[in-house]
Amino acid sequence: MNEIKIETICLHEGAVTDKQYKGAISPIYMSTAYQFNDVEKKRYPRYINTPNQQCVSEKIAAIEKGEAAIIFGSGMAAVSASLLSHLSSGDHVVFYNDIYGGTRNFVKKEFKRYGISYSFSSGPNLEDFKACIKENTKGIYIETPSNPLLKIVDMEAISKLAKSKNLWTMIDNTFASPVNQNPIDFGIDIVIHSATKYLGGHSDISAGAVISTKNRIEKVYELAKSLGGTLSEFSAWLLERSIKTLPIRVRQQNENAMELANFLNEHSLISKVHYPGLKSHENHKIAMKQMNGFGGMLSIELNSNVNPEFFLKNLKIIKPVMSLAGIESTANYPKSTSHFSLTDEERKSQGISEKLIRLSAGIESVTDLKNDINNSLKISLDEN
Ligand SMILES: *Cc1c(COP(=O)(O)O)cnc(C)c1O
Numbered sequence: 001m002n003e004i005k006i007e008t009i010c011l012h013e014g015a016v017t018d019k020q021y022k023g024a025i026s027p028i029y030m031s032t033a034y035q036f037n038d039v040e041k042k043r044y045p046r047y048i049n050t051p052n053q054q055c056v057s058e059k060i061a062a063i064e065k066g067e068a069a070i071i072f073g074s075g076m077a078a079v080s081a082s083l084l085s086h087l088s089s090g091d092h093v094v095f096y097n098d099i100y101g102g103t104r105n106f107v108k109k110e111f112k113r114y115g116i117s118y119s120f121s122s123g124p125n126l127e128d129f130k131a132c133i134k135e136n137t138k139g140i141y142i143e144t145p146s147n148p149l150l151k152i153v154d155m156e157a158i159s160k161l162a163k164s165k166n167l168w169t170m171i172d173n174t175f176a177s178p179v180n181q182n183p184i185d186f187g188i189d190i191v192i193h194s195a196t197k198y199l200g201g202h203s204d205i206s207a208g209a210v211i212s213t214k215n216r217i218e219k220v221y222e223l224a225k226s227l228g229g230t231l232s233e234f235s236a237w238l239l240e241r242s243i244k245t246l247p248i249r250v251r252q253q254n255e256n257a258m259e260l261a262n263f264l265n266e267h268s269l270i271s272k273v274h275y276p277g278l279k280s281h282e283n284h285k286i287a288m289k290q291m292n293g294f295g296g297m298l299s300i301e302l303n304s305n306v307n308p309e310f311f312l313k314n315l316k317i318i319k320p321v322m323s324l325a326g327i328e329s330t331a332n333y334p335k336s337t338s339h340f341s342l343t344d345e346e347r348k349s350q351g352i353s354e355k356l357i358r359l360s361a362g363i364e365s366v367t368d369l370k371n372d373i374n375n376s377l378k379i380s381l382d383e384n
Helices: 006-012 051-063 075-085 101-114 126-130 155-164 214-227 233-243 246-265 284-290 308-313 344-349 366-379
Strands: 068-072 092-095 117-120 137-143 168-172 190-194 208-212 270-274 297-302 330-332 356-360
Touching: 006 051, 006 246, 051 068, 051 208, 051 233, 068 075, 068 214, 075 101, 075 168, 075 190, 075 208, 075 214, 092 101, 101 117, 126 155, 137 155, 155 168, 155 284, 208 214, 246 270, 246 297, 246 366, 308 356, 308 366
Parallel strands: 092 117, 092 137, 137 168, 168 190
Antiparallel strands: 068 208, 190 208, 270 297, 297 356, 330 356
16 A cells, blocks of 8 residues: 555544534534443543544654654643653663753753653764763653754664663654654654644644654553643644644745755854754754754854844844744744753853844745845844
8 A cells, every 4th residue: 555645644644523514624522521331432631532632643643653642731741741651760861962941941850859860961973872871771862953053863873872772762853843854764762742833833732742652652641641731622623723734834934944044144144054954064964864854943143243132123024932833933032032941051061152043934935034134134233
């Protein structure tokens, strides 16, 4: 049989069939109470098995090429349930240094009380991870491309290293989205998404997802039921609707980001562009190997005479917001938003400068986006 492609999976896989009226789309089942006798399954929202929750989970498992998936009320609910269900007191875990700020906070603040120890790799290269592995290490947790510098970790190399030491691997695949990268193809065990970002894509849903083998998902599920980070049926329905357009959204975002990266790379008021699609990116070759597209995220370093706060204020189309990955283009100043909770030392260790701006490319006309950035750069020069 021919393999079904992601565009078709996004549209058709995991729909609730409307048997009563034969409507074209999935009906929403808002019930929190379901009959329990003579049924194959005891349904309840916190068990993550109501009709809309179950169907969108099947869709997400299929697009990430996993056996099973579960969904959550936020990305952090997915991150925390995945990690805690795979770790016990006395265990050690290796994290990539440049992980999402919220995940880093969770690890630093909460792991101590569970008796779990951890190390942050000094960089994205295989040797940096190897150096952190100890006798009691149970797993490796990565993110690629990373936030906000779009550094690339070689998924295949990490999964080989982990397998040789009998460790599990987890990846936060939020930035790439399943359109640009399927980590399971490279041997990664557990894939996590903040579905608040590309999977949702319209800046109107908070959700998370974990995709893996049936066995591992069962393990995460047992804890998830107790932690209770439930996704509402309405959000599950919105998520299903949103994923239908995931491939065309993300491809346009890839295209716009690539064009912006090339344009800004030549701009006299920008000192550096971080984008894995640029040949000058230090891990462009690894990105070529593991990504189908280079994503909608890029970051830029403004020249010393451009004021980052003025630059954000003077943008007319691109909105300065905390989040990312929506169909509207947005900009963010990591130092005072996404990476605010990090110490100066931690920001420095991740290479996050005072002049760094992160951009999330939307689906507007790229000409308008270029003009918006160009105009704002010109009027945001420091007076002195
Ligand atoms: C936003 C984000 C998260 C957390 O997701 P929430 O839905 O905000 O809980 C985790 N990882 C990455 C890479 C993110 O961008």
